[in-house]
Amino acid sequence: MDEKNTKEINLLDLIKMFNAWVVKVGKSFINFVLYLLKAGYRKKYLTLTLIVLCFAIGEYMARPSNRQYAADAMASLYGVDAFTMKEIAKQLEQSRANNQYTSLGTKLSLPDSIANNIVSFSSYYVIDYLNDSTPDVVDFANNHSLEDTLNARMKDRIYFRLVTRNISQVPQVEKAILNFFNSQPIVQLKYTARRNELEGKIDISAAEMQRLDSLAKLTYFKDTEKQLKWSKDRLIVGEQQKQLFYGEMLLLQKVKAEAESELLTYKQPVELPSGFVVNPFPLNGRLKYGIYGILIGLGLGLALAACLEQLQKVVQFFRK
Structure with missing residues:
Protein backbone atom coordinates (compact mmCIF):
# COMPACT_ATOMS: atom_id res chain seq x y z
CA MET A 1 0.00 0.00 0.00
CA ASP A 2 2.82 2.37 0.93
CA GLU A 3 4.64 1.49 -2.28
CA LYS A 4 1.51 2.30 -4.29
CA ASN A 5 1.11 5.66 -2.53
CA THR A 6 4.79 6.41 -3.13
CA LYS A 7 4.34 5.79 -6.85
CA GLU A 8 1.27 8.00 -6.93
CA ILE A 9 3.11 10.75 -5.08
CA ASN A 10 6.09 10.47 -7.42
CA LEU A 11 3.80 10.75 -10.43
CA LEU A 12 2.11 13.82 -8.97
CA ASP A 13 5.50 15.33 -8.24
CA LEU A 14 6.59 14.72 -11.82
CA ILE A 15 3.45 16.40 -13.14
CA LYS A 16 4.02 19.39 -10.84
CA MET A 17 7.66 19.62 -11.89
CA PHE A 18 6.70 19.51 -15.55
CA ASN A 19 4.06 22.21 -15.07
CA ALA A 20 6.55 24.35 -13.17
CA TRP A 21 9.08 23.91 -15.99
CA VAL A 22 6.50 24.91 -18.62
CA VAL A 23 5.56 28.01 -16.60
CA LYS A 24 9.22 28.93 -16.16
CA VAL A 25 9.96 28.53 -19.87
CA GLY A 26 6.84 30.52 -20.75
CA LYS A 27 7.83 33.37 -18.44
CA SER A 28 11.37 33.38 -19.80
CA PHE A 29 10.08 33.55 -23.37
CA ILE A 30 7.70 36.40 -22.53
CA ASN A 31 10.48 38.29 -20.75
CA PHE A 32 12.77 37.76 -23.75
CA VAL A 33 10.11 39.11 -26.15
CA LEU A 34 9.50 42.10 -23.87
CA TYR A 35 13.23 42.75 -23.74
CA LEU A 36 13.43 42.68 -27.55
CA LEU A 37 10.51 45.11 -27.81
CA LYS A 38 12.11 47.47 -25.30
CA ALA A 39 15.45 47.27 -27.09
CA GLY A 40 13.71 47.93 -30.39
CA TYR A 41 11.94 50.94 -28.91
CA ARG A 42 15.19 52.31 -27.51
CA LYS A 43 16.73 51.87 -30.96
CA LYS A 44 13.55 52.89 -32.74
CA TYR A 45 15.24 54.73 -35.58
CA LEU A 46 17.29 51.67 -36.45
CA THR A 47 14.24 49.41 -36.19
CA LEU A 48 12.08 51.70 -38.33
CA THR A 49 14.84 52.00 -40.92
CA LEU A 50 15.10 48.22 -41.27
CA ILE A 51 11.30 47.83 -41.46
CA VAL A 52 11.06 50.42 -44.24
CA LEU A 53 14.05 48.93 -46.07
CA CYS A 54 12.68 45.35 -45.96
CA PHE A 55 9.23 46.57 -46.96
CA ALA A 56 10.73 48.37 -49.97
CA ILE A 57 12.67 45.24 -50.96
CA GLY A 58 9.49 43.17 -50.71
CA GLU A 59 7.57 45.60 -52.89
CA TYR A 60 10.40 45.63 -55.41
CA MET A 61 10.35 41.82 -55.60
CA ALA A 62 6.58 42.00 -56.16
CA ARG A 63 6.78 44.54 -58.98
CA PRO A 64 4.46 43.80 -61.95
CA SER A 65 7.29 42.75 -64.27
CA ASN A 66 8.52 40.17 -61.74
CA ARG A 194 -0.56 -1.10 -74.52
CA ARG A 195 -2.44 -0.21 -77.71
CA ASN A 196 -1.33 -3.47 -79.33
CA GLU A 197 -2.42 -5.36 -76.23
CA LEU A 198 -5.89 -3.82 -76.37
CA GLU A 199 -6.23 -4.42 -80.11
CA GLY A 200 -5.18 -8.05 -79.63
CA LYS A 201 -7.72 -8.48 -76.85
CA ILE A 202 -10.45 -7.11 -79.11
CA ASP A 203 -9.48 -9.38 -82.02
CA ILE A 204 -9.29 -12.50 -79.84
CA SER A 205 -12.63 -11.73 -78.19
CA ALA A 206 -14.30 -11.20 -81.57
CA ALA A 207 -12.85 -14.46 -82.96
CA GLU A 208 -13.94 -16.43 -79.88
CA MET A 209 -17.44 -14.96 -80.04
CA GLN A 210 -17.74 -15.97 -83.69
CA ARG A 211 -16.50 -19.50 -82.90
CA LEU A 212 -18.96 -19.93 -80.03
CA ASP A 213 -21.78 -18.59 -82.19
CA SER A 214 -20.96 -21.22 -84.84
CA LEU A 215 -20.89 -23.99 -82.22
CA ALA A 216 -24.22 -22.86 -80.82
CA LYS A 217 -25.87 -23.47 -84.21
CA LEU A 218 -24.78 -27.12 -84.33
CA THR A 219 -27.25 -29.81 -83.28
CA TYR A 220 -26.64 -33.53 -82.83
CA PHE A 221 -28.38 -36.71 -81.64
CA LYS A 222 -27.29 -38.20 -78.36
CA ASP A 223 -27.39 -42.00 -77.78
CA THR A 224 -29.72 -42.64 -80.69
CA GLU A 225 -30.02 -46.40 -80.11
CA LYS A 226 -30.98 -45.97 -76.48
CA GLN A 227 -33.62 -43.32 -77.07
CA LEU A 228 -36.33 -45.36 -78.85
CA LYS A 229 -39.63 -44.79 -77.05
CA TRP A 230 -43.33 -44.26 -77.65
CA SER A 231 -45.14 -41.11 -76.66
CA LYS A 232 -48.83 -40.52 -77.50
CA ASP A 233 -48.84 -42.85 -80.52
CA ARG A 234 -45.51 -41.43 -81.76
CA LEU A 235 -42.12 -43.12 -81.97
CA ILE A 236 -39.24 -40.90 -80.74
CA VAL A 237 -35.87 -41.81 -82.20
CA GLY A 238 -32.92 -40.17 -80.43
CA GLU A 239 -32.66 -36.94 -78.43
CA GLN A 240 -31.61 -33.77 -80.19
CA GLN A 241 -29.02 -31.67 -78.29
CA LYS A 242 -28.01 -28.05 -78.82
CA GLN A 243 -25.04 -26.40 -77.07
CA LEU A 244 -25.69 -23.04 -75.38
CA PHE A 245 -22.85 -20.57 -74.68
CA TYR A 246 -24.75 -17.54 -73.33
CA GLY A 247 -22.48 -17.10 -70.29
CA GLU A 248 -19.28 -17.31 -72.29
CA MET A 249 -20.67 -14.99 -74.97
CA LEU A 250 -21.65 -12.35 -72.41
CA LEU A 251 -18.22 -12.52 -70.75
CA LEU A 252 -16.41 -12.14 -74.07
CA GLN A 253 -18.69 -9.27 -75.05
CA LYS A 254 -17.87 -7.50 -71.77
CA VAL A 255 -14.11 -7.96 -72.28
CA LYS A 256 -14.36 -6.73 -75.86
CA ALA A 257 -16.47 -3.68 -74.91
CA GLU A 258 -14.09 -2.66 -72.11
CA ALA A 259 -11.06 -2.98 -74.39
CA GLU A 260 -12.77 -0.96 -77.15
CA SER A 261 -13.81 1.72 -74.66
CA GLU A 262 -10.26 2.03 -73.31
CA LEU A 263 -8.76 2.05 -76.79
CA LEU A 264 -10.94 5.01 -77.78
CA THR A 265 -9.18 7.13 -75.14
CA TYR A 266 -5.72 6.31 -76.50
CA LYS A 267 -5.11 9.40 -78.63
CA ASN A 279 -4.17 30.93 -60.64
CA PRO A 280 -5.00 34.65 -61.08
CA PHE A 281 -3.41 35.54 -57.74
CA PRO A 282 0.40 35.92 -58.01
CA LEU A 283 2.68 33.92 -55.75
CA ASN A 284 4.57 37.11 -54.88
CA GLY A 285 1.77 39.65 -54.60
CA ARG A 286 2.35 43.11 -53.16
CA LEU A 287 0.26 42.57 -50.04
CA LYS A 288 1.87 39.22 -49.26
CA TYR A 289 5.45 40.39 -49.80
CA GLY A 290 4.72 43.70 -48.07
CA ILE A 291 3.64 41.86 -44.91
CA TYR A 292 6.65 39.55 -45.17
CA GLY A 293 8.92 42.59 -45.52
CA ILE A 294 7.47 44.29 -42.43
CA LEU A 295 7.77 41.13 -40.32
CA ILE A 296 11.32 40.40 -41.48
CA GLY A 297 12.33 44.03 -40.95
CA LEU A 298 10.81 44.04 -37.47
CA GLY A 299 12.58 40.81 -36.55
CA LEU A 300 15.92 42.06 -37.86
CA GLY A 301 15.46 45.42 -36.15
CA LEU A 302 14.68 43.90 -32.76
CA ALA A 303 17.51 41.38 -33.01
CA LEU A 304 20.04 44.00 -34.11
CA ALA A 305 18.90 46.44 -31.41
CA ALA A 306 19.31 43.77 -28.72
CA CYS A 307 22.76 42.85 -30.07
CA LEU A 308 23.86 46.50 -30.05
CA GLU A 309 22.72 46.93 -26.46
CA GLN A 310 24.63 43.85 -25.37
CA LEU A 311 27.67 45.05 -27.30
CA GLN A 312 27.47 48.42 -25.54
CA LYS A 313 27.37 46.66 -22.17
CA VAL A 314 30.47 44.64 -23.09
CA VAL A 315 32.33 47.78 -24.20
CA GLN A 316 31.39 49.62 -21.00
CA PHE A 317 32.53 46.63 -18.94
CA PHE A 318 36.00 46.64 -20.51
CA ARG A 319 36.31 50.44 -20.14
CA LYS A 320 35.93 50.23 -16.38
Whole structure:
Protein backbone atom coordinates (compact mmCIF):
# COMPACT_ATOMS: atom_id res chain seq x y z
CA MET A 1 0.00 0.00 0.00
CA ASP A 2 2.82 2.37 0.93
CA GLU A 3 4.64 1.49 -2.28
CA LYS A 4 1.51 2.30 -4.29
CA ASN A 5 1.11 5.66 -2.53
CA THR A 6 4.79 6.41 -3.13
CA LYS A 7 4.34 5.79 -6.85
CA GLU A 8 1.27 8.00 -6.93
CA ILE A 9 3.11 10.75 -5.08
CA ASN A 10 6.09 10.47 -7.42
CA LEU A 11 3.80 10.75 -10.43
CA LEU A 12 2.11 13.82 -8.97
CA ASP A 13 5.50 15.33 -8.24
CA LEU A 14 6.59 14.72 -11.82
CA ILE A 15 3.45 16.40 -13.14
CA LYS A 16 4.02 19.39 -10.84
CA MET A 17 7.66 19.62 -11.89
CA PHE A 18 6.70 19.51 -15.55
CA ASN A 19 4.06 22.21 -15.07
CA ALA A 20 6.55 24.35 -13.17
CA TRP A 21 9.08 23.91 -15.99
CA VAL A 22 6.50 24.91 -18.62
CA VAL A 23 5.56 28.01 -16.60
CA LYS A 24 9.22 28.93 -16.16
CA VAL A 25 9.96 28.53 -19.87
CA GLY A 26 6.84 30.52 -20.75
CA LYS A 27 7.83 33.37 -18.44
CA SER A 28 11.37 33.38 -19.80
CA PHE A 29 10.08 33.55 -23.37
CA ILE A 30 7.70 36.40 -22.53
CA ASN A 31 10.48 38.29 -20.75
CA PHE A 32 12.77 37.76 -23.75
CA VAL A 33 10.11 39.11 -26.15
CA LEU A 34 9.50 42.10 -23.87
CA TYR A 35 13.23 42.75 -23.74
CA LEU A 36 13.43 42.68 -27.55
CA LEU A 37 10.51 45.11 -27.81
CA LYS A 38 12.11 47.47 -25.30
CA ALA A 39 15.45 47.27 -27.09
CA GLY A 40 13.71 47.93 -30.39
CA TYR A 41 11.94 50.94 -28.91
CA ARG A 42 15.19 52.31 -27.51
CA LYS A 43 16.73 51.87 -30.96
CA LYS A 44 13.55 52.89 -32.74
CA TYR A 45 15.24 54.73 -35.58
CA LEU A 46 17.29 51.67 -36.45
CA THR A 47 14.24 49.41 -36.19
CA LEU A 48 12.08 51.70 -38.33
CA THR A 49 14.84 52.00 -40.92
CA LEU A 50 15.10 48.22 -41.27
CA ILE A 51 11.30 47.83 -41.46
CA VAL A 52 11.06 50.42 -44.24
CA LEU A 53 14.05 48.93 -46.07
CA CYS A 54 12.68 45.35 -45.96
CA PHE A 55 9.23 46.57 -46.96
CA ALA A 56 10.73 48.37 -49.97
CA ILE A 57 12.67 45.24 -50.96
CA GLY A 58 9.49 43.17 -50.71
CA GLU A 59 7.57 45.60 -52.89
CA TYR A 60 10.40 45.63 -55.41
CA MET A 61 10.35 41.82 -55.60
CA ALA A 62 6.58 42.00 -56.16
CA ARG A 63 6.78 44.54 -58.98
CA PRO A 64 4.46 43.80 -61.95
CA SER A 65 7.29 42.75 -64.27
CA ASN A 66 8.52 40.17 -61.74
CA ARG A 67 5.24 38.70 -60.55
CA GLN A 68 5.04 34.93 -60.68
CA TYR A 69 1.91 32.90 -61.38
CA ALA A 70 1.26 29.21 -60.85
CA ALA A 71 -0.47 27.14 -63.54
CA ASP A 72 -1.57 23.63 -62.55
CA ALA A 73 -2.63 20.65 -64.68
CA MET A 74 -3.74 17.08 -64.03
CA ALA A 75 -2.25 14.78 -66.66
CA SER A 76 -3.92 11.56 -67.80
CA LEU A 77 -1.47 8.82 -68.77
CA TYR A 78 -2.13 6.13 -71.38
CA GLY A 79 0.19 3.15 -71.47
CA VAL A 80 2.97 4.88 -69.54
CA ASP A 81 2.94 4.85 -65.72
CA ALA A 82 3.35 7.75 -63.28
CA PHE A 83 6.74 6.56 -61.99
CA THR A 84 8.24 6.66 -65.49
CA MET A 85 6.75 10.10 -66.07
CA LYS A 86 8.18 11.36 -62.77
CA GLU A 87 11.65 10.23 -63.81
CA ILE A 88 11.33 11.91 -67.21
CA ALA A 89 10.02 15.10 -65.58
CA LYS A 90 13.28 15.43 -63.64
CA GLN A 91 14.89 16.60 -66.88
CA LEU A 92 12.68 19.69 -66.75
CA GLU A 93 12.74 20.13 -62.98
CA GLN A 94 16.54 20.20 -62.87
CA SER A 95 17.02 22.64 -65.74
CA ARG A 96 19.42 25.56 -65.43
CA ALA A 97 18.76 28.76 -67.36
CA ASN A 98 22.45 29.75 -67.47
CA ASN A 99 23.42 26.61 -69.41
CA GLN A 100 22.23 26.34 -72.99
CA TYR A 101 22.38 22.53 -72.90
CA THR A 102 20.30 22.12 -69.74
CA SER A 103 17.95 25.09 -70.06
CA LEU A 104 14.20 24.70 -70.44
CA GLY A 105 14.34 26.61 -73.70
CA THR A 106 16.61 23.96 -75.24
CA LYS A 107 14.71 20.96 -73.85
CA LEU A 108 11.29 22.30 -74.81
CA SER A 109 12.44 23.94 -78.07
CA LEU A 110 11.12 27.31 -76.93
CA PRO A 111 12.51 30.74 -77.87
CA ASP A 112 14.35 32.69 -75.17
CA SER A 113 11.51 35.23 -74.98
CA ILE A 114 9.28 32.48 -73.56
CA ALA A 115 11.81 30.27 -71.77
CA ASN A 116 13.23 33.18 -69.76
CA ASN A 117 9.80 33.78 -68.22
CA ILE A 118 9.52 30.21 -66.91
CA VAL A 119 10.49 30.19 -63.24
CA SER A 120 10.09 26.49 -62.50
CA PHE A 121 8.39 23.25 -63.48
CA SER A 122 7.52 20.48 -61.03
CA SER A 123 5.59 17.21 -60.98
CA TYR A 124 3.79 15.41 -58.16
CA TYR A 125 2.20 12.05 -57.54
CA VAL A 126 -1.58 11.84 -57.13
CA ILE A 127 -2.94 9.87 -54.16
CA ASP A 128 -6.03 7.70 -54.50
CA TYR A 129 -7.79 7.19 -51.16
CA LEU A 130 -9.47 3.78 -50.77
CA ASN A 131 -7.94 2.70 -54.10
CA ASP A 132 -11.15 3.38 -56.06
CA SER A 133 -9.49 4.88 -59.18
CA THR A 134 -10.50 8.41 -58.17
CA PRO A 135 -7.82 11.13 -57.70
CA ASP A 136 -8.26 12.55 -54.21
CA VAL A 137 -5.20 14.57 -53.23
CA VAL A 138 -1.88 15.72 -54.68
CA ASP A 139 1.25 14.70 -52.78
CA PHE A 140 2.97 18.10 -52.87
CA ALA A 141 5.26 17.16 -49.97
CA ASN A 142 6.27 13.89 -51.67
CA ASN A 143 6.07 12.05 -48.34
CA HIS A 144 3.34 9.49 -48.97
CA SER A 145 4.26 6.13 -47.46
CA LEU A 146 4.84 3.37 -50.00
CA GLU A 147 3.71 0.87 -47.36
CA ASP A 148 0.19 2.28 -47.53
CA THR A 149 -1.50 -0.06 -50.01
CA LEU A 150 -5.04 1.24 -49.41
CA ASN A 151 -4.28 4.89 -50.18
CA ALA A 152 -1.92 4.40 -53.10
CA ARG A 153 -0.23 6.52 -55.74
CA MET A 154 -2.20 6.50 -58.97
CA LYS A 155 -0.40 4.94 -61.92
CA ASP A 156 -2.38 6.75 -64.63
CA ARG A 157 -2.34 10.28 -63.18
CA ILE A 158 0.37 12.84 -62.47
CA TYR A 159 0.13 16.50 -61.47
CA PHE A 160 2.15 19.30 -63.08
CA ARG A 161 2.83 22.80 -61.77
CA LEU A 162 4.31 25.52 -63.94
CA VAL A 163 5.45 28.86 -62.47
CA THR A 164 5.79 31.65 -65.01
CA ARG A 165 6.05 35.43 -65.19
CA ASN A 166 3.87 35.72 -68.29
CA ILE A 167 0.50 33.95 -68.21
CA SER A 168 -0.20 34.75 -71.87
CA GLN A 169 2.58 32.33 -72.83
CA VAL A 170 1.12 29.37 -70.90
CA PRO A 171 -0.62 27.79 -73.97
CA GLN A 172 2.66 27.76 -75.90
CA VAL A 173 4.53 26.25 -72.96
CA GLU A 174 1.77 23.66 -72.50
CA LYS A 175 2.07 22.56 -76.12
CA ALA A 176 5.86 22.30 -75.78
CA ILE A 177 5.60 20.25 -72.56
CA LEU A 178 3.15 17.79 -74.12
CA ASN A 179 5.37 17.44 -77.18
CA PHE A 180 8.39 16.83 -74.93
CA PHE A 181 6.74 14.00 -72.98
CA ASN A 182 4.93 12.40 -75.92
CA SER A 183 8.10 12.28 -78.01
CA GLN A 184 10.13 10.36 -75.41
CA PRO A 185 11.10 6.89 -76.78
CA ILE A 186 10.17 5.00 -73.60
CA VAL A 187 6.79 6.74 -73.50
CA GLN A 188 6.07 5.86 -77.12
CA LEU A 189 7.20 2.27 -76.54
CA LYS A 190 4.89 1.70 -73.57
CA TYR A 191 2.01 3.49 -75.29
CA THR A 192 2.33 1.36 -78.44
CA ALA A 193 2.65 -1.84 -76.41
CA ARG A 194 -0.56 -1.10 -74.52
CA ARG A 195 -2.44 -0.21 -77.71
CA ASN A 196 -1.33 -3.47 -79.33
CA GLU A 197 -2.42 -5.36 -76.23
CA LEU A 198 -5.89 -3.82 -76.37
CA GLU A 199 -6.23 -4.42 -80.11
CA GLY A 200 -5.18 -8.05 -79.63
CA LYS A 201 -7.72 -8.48 -76.85
CA ILE A 202 -10.45 -7.11 -79.11
CA ASP A 203 -9.48 -9.38 -82.02
CA ILE A 204 -9.29 -12.50 -79.84
CA SER A 205 -12.63 -11.73 -78.19
CA ALA A 206 -14.30 -11.20 -81.57
CA ALA A 207 -12.85 -14.46 -82.96
CA GLU A 208 -13.94 -16.43 -79.88
CA MET A 209 -17.44 -14.96 -80.04
CA GLN A 210 -17.74 -15.97 -83.69
CA ARG A 211 -16.50 -19.50 -82.90
CA LEU A 212 -18.96 -19.93 -80.03
CA ASP A 213 -21.78 -18.59 -82.19
CA SER A 214 -20.96 -21.22 -84.84
CA LEU A 215 -20.89 -23.99 -82.22
CA ALA A 216 -24.22 -22.86 -80.82
CA LYS A 217 -25.87 -23.47 -84.21
CA LEU A 218 -24.78 -27.12 -84.33
CA THR A 219 -27.25 -29.81 -83.28
CA TYR A 220 -26.64 -33.53 -82.83
CA PHE A 221 -28.38 -36.71 -81.64
CA LYS A 222 -27.29 -38.20 -78.36
CA ASP A 223 -27.39 -42.00 -77.78
CA THR A 224 -29.72 -42.64 -80.69
CA GLU A 225 -30.02 -46.40 -80.11
CA LYS A 226 -30.98 -45.97 -76.48
CA GLN A 227 -33.62 -43.32 -77.07
CA LEU A 228 -36.33 -45.36 -78.85
CA LYS A 229 -39.63 -44.79 -77.05
CA TRP A 230 -43.33 -44.26 -77.65
CA SER A 231 -45.14 -41.11 -76.66
CA LYS A 232 -48.83 -40.52 -77.50
CA ASP A 233 -48.84 -42.85 -80.52
CA ARG A 234 -45.51 -41.43 -81.76
CA LEU A 235 -42.12 -43.12 -81.97
CA ILE A 236 -39.24 -40.90 -80.74
CA VAL A 237 -35.87 -41.81 -82.20
CA GLY A 238 -32.92 -40.17 -80.43
CA GLU A 239 -32.66 -36.94 -78.43
CA GLN A 240 -31.61 -33.77 -80.19
CA GLN A 241 -29.02 -31.67 -78.29
CA LYS A 242 -28.01 -28.05 -78.82
CA GLN A 243 -25.04 -26.40 -77.07
CA LEU A 244 -25.69 -23.04 -75.38
CA PHE A 245 -22.85 -20.57 -74.68
CA TYR A 246 -24.75 -17.54 -73.33
CA GLY A 247 -22.48 -17.10 -70.29
CA GLU A 248 -19.28 -17.31 -72.29
CA MET A 249 -20.67 -14.99 -74.97
CA LEU A 250 -21.65 -12.35 -72.41
CA LEU A 251 -18.22 -12.52 -70.75
CA LEU A 252 -16.41 -12.14 -74.07
CA GLN A 253 -18.69 -9.27 -75.05
CA LYS A 254 -17.87 -7.50 -71.77
CA VAL A 255 -14.11 -7.96 -72.28
CA LYS A 256 -14.36 -6.73 -75.86
CA ALA A 257 -16.47 -3.68 -74.91
CA GLU A 258 -14.09 -2.66 -72.11
CA ALA A 259 -11.06 -2.98 -74.39
CA GLU A 260 -12.77 -0.96 -77.15
CA SER A 261 -13.81 1.72 -74.66
CA GLU A 262 -10.26 2.03 -73.31
CA LEU A 263 -8.76 2.05 -76.79
CA LEU A 264 -10.94 5.01 -77.78
CA THR A 265 -9.18 7.13 -75.14
CA TYR A 266 -5.72 6.31 -76.50
CA LYS A 267 -5.11 9.40 -78.63
CA GLN A 268 -1.60 10.05 -77.30
CA PRO A 269 0.47 8.89 -74.30
CA VAL A 270 0.03 12.06 -72.20
CA GLU A 271 -2.98 14.33 -72.24
CA LEU A 272 -4.07 17.35 -70.20
CA PRO A 273 -7.90 17.20 -70.15
CA SER A 274 -8.31 20.75 -68.82
CA GLY A 275 -4.88 22.09 -69.79
CA PHE A 276 -2.88 24.30 -67.45
CA VAL A 277 -5.22 26.33 -65.23
CA VAL A 278 -3.65 29.64 -64.17
CA ASN A 279 -4.17 30.93 -60.64
CA PRO A 280 -5.00 34.65 -61.08
CA PHE A 281 -3.41 35.54 -57.74
CA PRO A 282 0.40 35.92 -58.01
CA LEU A 283 2.68 33.92 -55.75
CA ASN A 284 4.57 37.11 -54.88
CA GLY A 285 1.77 39.65 -54.60
CA ARG A 286 2.35 43.11 -53.16
CA LEU A 287 0.26 42.57 -50.04
CA LYS A 288 1.87 39.22 -49.26
CA TYR A 289 5.45 40.39 -49.80
CA GLY A 290 4.72 43.70 -48.07
CA ILE A 291 3.64 41.86 -44.91
CA TYR A 292 6.65 39.55 -45.17
CA GLY A 293 8.92 42.59 -45.52
CA ILE A 294 7.47 44.29 -42.43
CA LEU A 295 7.77 41.13 -40.32
CA ILE A 296 11.32 40.40 -41.48
CA GLY A 297 12.33 44.03 -40.95
CA LEU A 298 10.81 44.04 -37.47
CA GLY A 299 12.58 40.81 -36.55
CA LEU A 300 15.92 42.06 -37.86
CA GLY A 301 15.46 45.42 -36.15
CA LEU A 302 14.68 43.90 -32.76
CA ALA A 303 17.51 41.38 -33.01
CA LEU A 304 20.04 44.00 -34.11
CA ALA A 305 18.90 46.44 -31.41
CA ALA A 306 19.31 43.77 -28.72
CA CYS A 307 22.76 42.85 -30.07
CA LEU A 308 23.86 46.50 -30.05
CA GLU A 309 22.72 46.93 -26.46
CA GLN A 310 24.63 43.85 -25.37
CA LEU A 311 27.67 45.05 -27.30
CA GLN A 312 27.47 48.42 -25.54
CA LYS A 313 27.37 46.66 -22.17
CA VAL A 314 30.47 44.64 -23.09
CA VAL A 315 32.33 47.78 -24.20
CA GLN A 316 31.39 49.62 -21.00
CA PHE A 317 32.53 46.63 -18.94
CA PHE A 318 36.00 46.64 -20.51
CA ARG A 319 36.31 50.44 -20.14
CA LYS A 320 35.93 50.23 -16.38
